[in-house]
Amino acid sequence: MSSEPTPEHRSDTVLTVNGKPHTLRLDHRRVLLDVLREDLGLTGTKKGCDHGQCGACTVLVDGRRVNGCLLLAVSLDGCDVITVEGLTDGGDGLHPLQQAFLDRDAFQCGYCTPGQICSAVGVLAEAGAGHPSHVTDPAAPSGRPVPLDEAEIRERLSGNLCRCGAYPHIVEAVRDVI
Numbered sequence: 763m764s765s766e767p768t769p770e771h772r773s774d775t776v777l778t779v780n781g782k783p784h785t786l787r788l789d790h791r792r793v794l795l796d797v798l799r800e801d802l803g804l805t806g807t808k809k810g811c812d813h814g815q816c817g818a819c820t821v822l823v824d825g826r827r828v829n830g831c832l833l834l835a836v837s838l839d840g841c842d843v844i845t846v847e848g849l850t851d852g853g854d855g856l857h858p859l860q861q862a863f864l865d866r867d868a869f870q871c872g873y874c875t876p877g878q879i880c881s882a883v884g885v886l887a888e889a890g891a892g893h894p895s896h897v898t899d900p901a902a903p904s905g906r907p908v909p910l911d912e913a914e915i916r917e918r919l920s921g922n923l924c925r926c927g928a929y930p931h932i933v934e935a936v937r938d939v940i
């Protein structure tokens with residue numbers, strides 16, 4: 763049986779990626795990660811495991827971090843996607859987290875770095891909005907920003923694996939921008 767999609771297995775999908783709208787006719791089986799890399803040429807987002815285990819494909823959808831390898835792109839019709847290329851809003855400089863990763867030497871091979879940085883952007887927003895993590899004190903007042911100490915940062919970034927073991931410097935980089 764052919765795996766070529768028939769017309770009824772494709773849909774027009776509008777994705778705003780890094781502020782730019784794109785209308786794409788997509789096979790329903792394709793995931794966001796592949797559409798970003800193959801259709802839009804945004805290869806900053808990396809494919810590690812391709813099944814939700816490593817976090818290398820992390821991007822932001824409507825401000826929340828997601829694994830791009832797990833999301834069917836057609837399900838995101840109308841959404842705003844930010845990749846590592848779009849963190850600075852088109853500006854020339856680096857996002858403070860990108861600068862902190864450089865300053866702290868928070869990568870070795872760098873393959874996990876785009877996902878780590880996008881995930882950390884999501885962490886700052888989640889903690890700022892008062893979302894608790896597994897290690898947040900249950901007695902802490904709900905809805906208040908959660909202070910990001912080392913345990914919080916390690917727990918919240920635990921879905922992003924670094925095969926080189928740059929974790930101590932990654933934690934320092936995130937702490938620099940709190």
Ligand code: FES
Pocket residue numbers: 808809810811812813814815816817818819820829830831832
């Ligand atoms: S490539 Fe998506 S989680 Fe590993």
Ligand code: FES
Pocket residue numbers: 868869870871872873874875923924925926927928
């Ligand atoms: S810097 Fe190599 S996998 Fe993270």
